[in-house]
Amino acid sequence: MRNTLFLLCCLFASMGRAQVPGDLVFTIDANKPGAPIQPTMYGVFFEDINFGADGGLYGELIKNRSFEFAQPLVGWIPFGRVTVADSKPAFSRNPHYAQISYSGQLTGSGLENEGFRGIGLNKGEKYLYTVYSRTAESKAMKLRLELVNSNNEIIGSTETEVKSADWQKLTGSIEPKSSDMKAHFRLTLLTQGKVDVDHISLFPEKTWKNRPGGLRADLVQALAEMHPGVIRFPGGCVVEGNNLGTRYNWKNTVGAPENRPFNENRWNYEFKHRLTPDYYQSYGLGFFEYFQLCEDLGAEPLPVLSCGLACQFACKDDHCRVPLDSLGSYVQDALDLIEFANGPATSKWGKVRADMGHPAPFNMKLIAIGNEQWGPEYTERLPIFVKALREKHPKIQIIGSSGPFPDGKEFDYLWPEMRKIGADLVDEHYYRSPQWFYTQAARYDTYDRKGPRVFAGEYAAHTTSRDNSFESALAEAAFMTGLERNADLVHMTSYAPLFAHYEAWQWRPNLIWYNNQQVVLTPDYYVQQLYATYKGTHTLPIQMNGKNITGQEGLYASAVVDAKTNEVVLKIANTGIVPQKIKLKLAGLSNVARSATVLELKSDRLSLVNTPNAPEAIVPREKTINFKDNEPEVTLDALTFWVLRVKR
Structure with a gap:
């Protein structure tokens, strides 16, 4: 209701004016550059x-990669025999690690990570893994690392070996054969015995x-x-x-x-x-x-x-x-x-x-x-x-x-x-x-x-x-x-x-x-x-009827000069629900280009949003408007924001 009343106020405020050409005059004085605009603006x-x-x-694509959440297996689905330990850890400030034991059961033993609401994978791209691991076994212990899609199908895999009783860093890459937004990462111990794993990490190669x-x-x-x-x-x-x-x-x-x-x-x-x-x-x-x-x-x-x-x-x-x-x-x-x-x-x-x-x-x-x-x-x-x-x-x-x-x-x-x-x-x-x-x-x-x-x-x-x-x-x-x-x-x-x-x-x-x-x-x-x-380098005064433009007729405006590009830049918002015809009086500009570039952001629906299915429902559109002189008339559509750039 509040939004409706506000729009009705804008309508009544602007209805009588919009039909009169040149009745609204914006005066921009390029002879009076004001305050410098900070680079940090x-x-x-x-x-x-x-x-x-x-x-x-x-x-990072792995959630809780070091088993340090308050519940250390959050984000992980353990299978077979998996426990969490902290004796002689790999990293003093992240002491927890997972201990995986495999004794020949059909399922094997290991861990599957759900990522952050799934793991996004793209076909043809590489994903770099890191696993810190150790084993007290006298033989090499084999690990299989897999990318599993949302249909529980393996779309990428590789194998590596753990050979030391000291913590060692295992690295490599996996390339999925298809894309998936909800994939998982799975690590399975293939050899009978026991291994410790920590800091299990997966990154896209393209960071x-x-x-x-x-x-x-x-x-x-x-x-x-x-x-x-x-x-x-x-x-x-x-x-x-x-x-x-x-x-x-x-x-x-x-x-x-x-x-x-x-x-x-x-x-x-x-x-x-x-x-x-x-x-x-x-x-x-x-x-x-x-x-x-x-x-x-x-x-x-x-x-x-x-x-x-x-x-x-x-x-x-x-x-x-x-x-x-x-x-x-x-x-x-x-x-x-x-x-x-x-x-x-x-x-x-x-x-x-x-x-x-x-x-x-x-x-x-x-x-x-x-x-x-x-x-x-x-x-x-x-x-x-x-x-x-x-x-x-x-x-x-x-x-x-x-x-x-x-x-x-x-x-x-x-x-x-x-x-x-x-x-x-x-x-x-x-x-x-x-x-x-x-x-x-x-x-x-x-x-x-x-x-x-x-x-x-x-x-x-x-x-x-x-x-x-x-x-x-x-x-x-x-x-x-x-x-x-x-x-x-x-x-x-x-x-x-x-x-x-x-x-x-x-x-x-x-x-x-x-x-x-x-x-x-x-x-x-x-x-x-x-x-x-288009922040410019210095402010410029812009007024209507001798006043700053701060909502009169539903209009808002500011102006800057850009000494680097030799442009005057106007930012104008028409928040009303009818178009407004505006005369731009460009004082102090004796050699104005006879056209201007406008970047326009507008919609006839205030409730419109961009979504994954329609990511460009509202985006800036560029157009050119032509000038006859230093006092051109422009029409700003209802519910529109303009960035208008005039070359000096």
Whole structure:
């Protein structure tokens, strides 16, 4: 009902105007370039939610590869005689392993892994396996490794031998003869006797940049095509943990992947209606990989660290807070992280980075302390970090929190406190209805320019259905004109959350959806991509009747100039349900090209979504419009977002 009333308001507001040619005039003054637009303006925020890391961005296809879940055989189907042991393990921080005994039974003995809602396999591609194994037998012990499709048919297999009483690393490849989205991986002991196996791993050979043990290539490609200026990681709420013992500790995520200790993921039990008890963090995607990803994509890394508070929503007892006089190790974690990222290869943590294959520094410039913390508990801890960071690394920009909401008593309390503490940027979060986003297009027009800059670190328009529909995308496109217009204040933005597995999500909406073989980009993704790709270098004033265009007649607009491409770029959203004819008065452009390129995102159905069966239901379409002079008239269809580029 609320959506219907809102659309009716848009209709009545625009009916009388739409029929009058040239009645709506947008004035763009190219002689008055404004604030520079930061390279970090449009970024992405990664959180390990919705199978975002294991089962998503991280290319590993085996779930619970080291038998370290609370129930160590979760993800595995044992057959024959299989037990879990921890005596003289292969890896000290992942001590469990499986012991397989075979005494001649018809079924054999072994393990079958279900993957992350199945294992996606593609015909003609190779899959690289790793198994650590040992045997006390005096003879070689033979193992068979198989890929089994969803019809329980073997579509690929190989054999290997275990010959040592010491742990040995077995590697090889398997090529399936057919594709399957729900395959399993099976390991069978063929020789009578006993073997121990650990860290059973399977990766596609084709990872991002073909790195062994790397990231899922199609998901990283989707990120690359967004052209992000900054990547915030590793979360949100996973940074805090539901208690201090489960907080995200970056030091557990570096070094050899085989010896990075597993951690529970708070999203496996956060929502009772979406329980995911098989959701853990292997940390195979760790801080080194995050920094490397940022470098690959040309984005600034923005790590988020615990401030010594567990999630304030979930944990309210004294054990949820590190006492102020015991914060030293948390502060040291922050200092050590900067050394890991930026220190010379001869330093303690710089050597860890160099030993992982990256002797050169990552040149980290940003750090966030805390996620959505609030109240005096937060503001008495943050200054301790700020003092230490300013003393040793004065050039690092520090991001503080404005709490979990975009308004209210906590928000109003935190902003003045962030000014007092001296945060460089303040992280604002808003998950609200599309109508809220429309009304907030002028949010930053009146913010105080003397204080910290703004990082819109988590935002998404939540429709009633919580779908990634065109309704949410159009609202975000309209709202983002206000972000862009205020680029002197707003230095970074990122939609949230980023990734979601169709069969293992806890939260929606999300920017990018996927299954084990396919990636589906949402309309919201294309809005983010268009803003980031055509962000320009400086803002330009664009007005209608002497005012910023923030919803009059259902229209929203911003303008930038791109000194690199010599273009003026307009972003215009028509949120009404009738077309609007607009005269563009391009002041200060004496030599305008007589045509413009338009990238158009539109739909006549607000509820329309992209799906695996229709992944391009809503995508940007390119067209050319011709100009006769510097005051062309254009018609913007109803429910449409435009990026219009004019060559100077």
